[in-house]
Amino acid sequence: MMNKYFDSNEKVFDITERYPETLDVFAANGFEHLKNEAMRKVMGKTINLETACKTKKINVELFEKKLVEVIDQTRGNLDATLNQTRENGDCEVSILGVLPCPVRIPLMESFTKWLQEHEKDLDYKVDYELKAANFGVDWIRDEMEKAEEDSISDLFMSAGFDLFFDEKLMGKFKSQGVFEDMSGFENLNNDFQNDEISLKDPKGQYTVLAVVPAVFLVNTEELKGRKMPLSWEDLLSGDFENSISLPLNDFDLFNALLLSIHKEFGEDGIRRLGKAHMRSMTPAEMVKSNVRNTSSGIPTVTVMPYLFAKMVREESPLKAVWPREGAVISPIFLLSKKSSRDKVKPLVDYFMSKEVGQMLSTSGKFPSTHPEVQNGLTEDQGFMWIGWDYINSHKDLGALIKECMDIFYQEAGVK
Numbered sequence: 001m002m003n004k005y006f007d008s009n010e011k012v013f014d015i016t017e018r019y020p021e022t023l024d025v026f027a028a029n030g031f032e033h034l035k036n037e038a039m040r041k042v043m044g045k046t047i048n049l050e051t052a053c054k055t056k057k058i059n060v061e062l063f064e065k066k067l068v069e070v071i072d073q074t075r076g077n078l079d080a081t082l083n084q085t086r087e088n089g090d091c092e093v094s095i096l097g098v099l100p101c102p103v104r105i106p107l108m109e110s111f112t113k114w115l116q117e118h119e120k121d122l123d124y125k126v127d128y129e130l131k132a133a134n135f136g137v138d139w140i141r142d143e144m145e146k147a148e149e150d151s152i153s154d155l156f157m158s159a160g161f162d163l164f165f166d167e168k169l170m171g172k173f174k175s176q177g178v179f180e181d182m183s184g185f186e187n188l189n190n191d192f193q194n195d196e197i198s199l200k201d202p203k204g205q206y207t208v209l210a211v212v213p214a215v216f217l218v219n220t221e222e223l224k225g226r227k228m229p230l231s232w233e234d235l236l237s238g239d240f241e242n243s244i245s246l247p248l249n250d251f252d253l254f255n256a257l258l259l260s261i262h263k264e265f266g267e268d269g270i271r272r273l274g275k276a277h278m279r280s281m282t283p284a285e286m287v288k289s290n291v292r293n294t295s296s297g298i299p300t301v302t303v304m305p306y307l308f309a310k311m312v313r314e315e316s317p318l319k320a321v322w323p324r325e326g327a328v329i330s331p332i333f334l335l336s337k338k339s340s341r342d343k344v345k346p347l348v349d350y351f352m353s354k355e356v357g358q359m360l361s362t363s364g365k366f367p368s369t370h371p372e373v374q375n376g377l378t379e380d381q382g383f384m385w386i387g388w389d390y391i392n393s394h395k396d397l398g399a400l401i402k403e404c405m406d407i408f409y410q411e412a413g414v415k
Helices: 014-017 020-028 036-042 049-055 060-075 101-117 138-144 171-175 251-276 338-351 354-363 389-394 396-411
Strands: 093-099 126-132 155-159 207-219 301-305 319-320 327-336
Touching: 014 020, 014 036, 014 049, 014 389, 020 060, 060 101, 060 126, 093 101, 093 138, 093 338, 093 396, 101 338, 101 354, 155 251, 155 338, 207 251, 207 354, 251 327, 251 396, 327 338
Parallel strands: 093 126, 093 155
Antiparallel strands: 155 327, 207 301, 207 319, 207 327
């Protein structure tokens, strides 16, 4: 794969030096030591990108693509043409939110093309700001804390529960009936509406576009006699204390994980999850074999999005496991303002189209709720969904997430 930023024969240090935004990608894929500046300068200068990927049994082309996407998003070289800034006072419909990094660029290019093709049909201007998920949602949070119904955007899009169910943010509008599910789907995809699960909001307010599933990536060389973990219950059994890497920096997925464990295993489950989490270490700590279960500091299990687990080569000691109870899911929500229905509905129809659903399912391994999309899942690839009853029985999920996080951090020793 050719790109305009770097070559696979370049040293890892040189790539991270020019593009520090790639460090999170390296760390999330087994190169945690690069987060330490001293280690990055020493080890990063001795190995090129292609060799580094081979040592971790990672597909070089897919990893390179991920690095390019992050650089593109951070440098904003595409944002000038993919975003319409909110400086234009004559825009009548506004869209706000974040998109998962792996699909943001193709989705925004598709949306831009769709807008151009339907410019004559839309007798109003569309203003949209859809940033990459790695930017977080604080920029939306700051705006929402003081917003009133008439001043909020017409359409919101984001994964996770924090932003959309926090009573200080979008939750207050939920209770006021401001939003409406405009998908028009009587039934969702069979993967998400069956005897085991239903993502369709019974109150007709929230729309679920797709989901980000979390699965296990097990390093079989680090099991050290322990049985292969096949379920969330296995991870919390005590056999994997201080052995699991969790997506702490992926707030949407981590929050979904906390809520799912809380629902299925209660506060005790959160405590056990905290004990299982492997803390980050400095190089000095790494050499002290008595500090942790494995002297090498390599996690036995990494909980990660399904997309990244699919990047691992078959011959690798890293094995992807779809949990027996189901993959924890972070839903990608659409919130559509009821009062703007006439103008918002065509936009919702686009985002809920089969074309977009197929793009999410294929490019990002984010299974779509569109009833006609083939997500390519097997019968044993189910989901651990907290459910609408759980959501509606807790007035403020934002506060509950904070409670779970405090318990987790206390047990994990993370400050």
